[in-house]
Amino acid sequence: FAELAERKEKAKMPIVQLFRKHLLLVIIAALVFAGNNAVGYMTTGGYIQGYATNPEGPIGLERGPVLWAVTGSAVTWLLTTLLAGWVSDRIGRRTTYLIGWVLQLVGVFTLFPLVNTGEVGLLFAGLAILTIGLGFTYGPQAALYTELFPASIRFSGVSISYAIGAIAGGAFAPTIATFIVDQTGSTEAVTWYLAGMTLLGLVATLLLRDRSGIPLGPDHEEEQSVSPIRGLAKV
Template structure:
């Protein structure tokens, strides 16, 4: 059995998981916000604003579609060569892609080459994010006390709202300091170019870490899987399905209240871009504190129950949100976004531990990464496109709310299929299932 890690090592792992994921999600969120606000005009010019927005959101979806590749490649490597090496590689990949987006000429300069290269860089971002999540979750949770797995695993979950907070904060500041013409001309590029500085900081933190104690024990026991993807698919199919379905509602809800809400508030409610960004900024600020709280609550109470009640409430909330914001009040918009992101937090906080607990320790990186990335295809990838298409087709918020309700039902189904893992499972590799005599796959 491994000796307990020092509190200093645990804190370093928690901070490295949080900051590294936040930096990668800053890059991802910068693109998401820019797709909603400026990319339609700059890279997909069209006389029909809806068409331009749909095309811009289609590149947003590419970032989700490419995630399974990252999950397949880097998730497998996380179980084969270690969590730390994978996390350094994914940080470099997404940082370089974001930096290049900031330097990319627009459609008016190089024509159709601009959107083609933009899509390729977005694809690279998605590969990086797809490989990041599983490793970041294990980095913090495998150093921490298994009785507090929900709290420690939530470090990686704080990354998206923290990154979203930084991204929208930078965009809001640029929007306040620059004119509309300046922002469209060069101001949006500043937010992307800042990624270079942030990536250097993230690399400095991650290179100072040791490998997780669980993976070091796997190496010592020669218990690393030789074909982890096939082994997950053949030995853990129900657990993989549960983990995938559990992610759908959080992804769809997040897409609505951090990405599509920017388009909805400015296009349908006639509000300023600053008001919409401020609402997301406030909600994301609170999430930084609510997500670890939710993870801790799930350690005290049943994790699936906390997750499921939050998913049910999230399914109902859009039926309140859309009517209350129909008058165009900035205050009510902010309140609606805050409540939605609070509900998201109480799904997202327990989520990392729930997904990791579905898989044996020797398959955790692969299983968690596959679940995370495959869920994105049916959740966050198509959500902004669906929201835009439904609103354009029906000119009503009701189909949007029904979409969220269905997503919530899918997530509850996943939670019912899942398991409550023993808290001691995976505290060390010695508690894992023994290496099979014949490796499956």
Template sequence: MSDAEIGRHARRAVIASTIGTMIEWYDFYLYGLAAALVFGKLYFPSQDPYSATLLAFSTFFLGFVARPVGAVIFGHFGDRIGRKGTLVATLLLMGISTVCIGLVPTYEQIGVWGAVALTVLRMLQGIGVGGEWGGAIAVATEWSKFDKRRGLAASWPQFGSPLGMLLAVAAITFTSWAGSPEWFETIGWRIPFLISALLIGVGLYIRLGVLETPVFKEMQEKNEVAKAPVVDAIRGYWRQILLTCLIRTGQQAPFVLFTTFLLSYGTKNLGLEKPFLFNCVLAAAALSLFTTPFFGYLSDRIGRKRMYLIGAFTMMAFAFPYFWMLDTKIPMLIVFAVLISLPIHDMQYAPQAAFIAESFPPSVRYSGSSIGYQLASITSGGPAPMIAAYLLHTYGTSSAIAAYLAFIAAISFVSAMFLRDRSKEDYTTNEGWARGEALASGGAVPVPAPVSARP
């Protein structure tokens, strides 16, 4: 294959990863938005609004709990049989679950079974998303063309997240404008979920046209494909998995609060209108479309670790001013706070993909990076809205939530200090990755093949 053909297939792989990730995050964010707006009333009726909201966010949390399960399942197959086929499976699982959510009857129609069905489908969504990320990053970056631009290449699948959120918020906004509040609570909210069926077809068409990555093909030729990649990843790279989880702590929870929890807090505690908050989040997501690839590019220039540390420190500094601006109820300050929240988040989110993927050799890259990345769903992203709701209910002030944000950002900062920057090392072979590890530790080059691949 000529260099021109390799370059063309590499670019197609990045586009496929980005669009596929966008579709899956569109599906995932829809649930969070609906949980903040209507699910408490429709599926968890209660005389106490706080209890209903907490129950709705509990099902939101279950989607995060399921994500490490998806990371283990699809991580195994992604490292065992290939990146491409595994990503097709995650897309189907996510899309079908989302369409079914749009068809679930409410509490008034089938009682508690509506909440049960919603919970099961949310968990299936979480399993699909849990298996998506590691494969999307591998497909986008495991090409020699991107050796010096992995930060930028890996930021494009990350770009799919704000793009998916932008589409999800836009879909909810347009349907809420299309009729009365009563219409939205009965029919309108279901339409964005059903639209996912069309997106599945687009995503499948694009992903089926992508080649398997050269890195995985080379592992197959060298008989370096692990037989038990999840076991190998946990046994040999548990430290990287743990640090991956911890560096995400101060990135994922703030994102959930800046988008999902904001809608609940803004409408119920500050008395703001839903359309106003939707527009603010839409504007922030639109700005994030530019800042995500920019900070990915910047990480190629100054190093992944340095970029991440800058982002975590900035998040610490932003926690209290963010809520101070919201609590003024002054429209311009609220717009400014929401508008800059996601770009500040992107200072960690954009370099994160390459930073994490580079921490694992190719033989366990899908498994190791997925498990570490998705474990943060349990420790950070999933409980974030419930913790925020609890802190607000208990202390009656947003300063408690701000302190929580600052604390978890500090965890990310400290954890990133212990994760080595491999942005300039060989990424494409087990042997090259092992050589970089040995040089950094001052030891001999270890055997590159994974334990479970050895005869």
């Protein structure tokens, strides 16, 4: 950004250029984050807390222990996010993400069976297992997004993709999960909803080339403009 500012080479109306030339890339990048965000909001969005402590629900745990379990899972999420960032520098963003989607899918299918036991320790175990996959599908994201977009429109590309992914993935996830349980009386359909979002993120990742280590400066704009979408030569 400093180099671009010095050269006065910032794109004019970068948002217009972004949507005119990179719309498909923005959508795919947003879906990558949506797959992580929808599942992550089961904890950060407060759904598990409300579900597990609802006195009229099937579990009815005390709020304090549940909040401690969620806090503990936040620590495991932090640690796996740091680990995933480190791993992605060594084996690539795409490979790290693919590992993460598999781990996240495992976490999705183990979450509610453990939460529904009504045991705080097992509730924490379910959340902790889930956060392993969440960390591996979030740790590489900053680097992945940075490497997807040419320098001149990178700020707009990253911020808009992130915002769309946050809205499409997490903004409505707790509400959707609550609606599903109200309609079905079971968390099984919620599991399939979260599994679907995970698979959506997996497919979006498969559509992208790995661009780990691509030069990020304005001198390499031509190289950066080669599409990271598999099967396309130009964005």
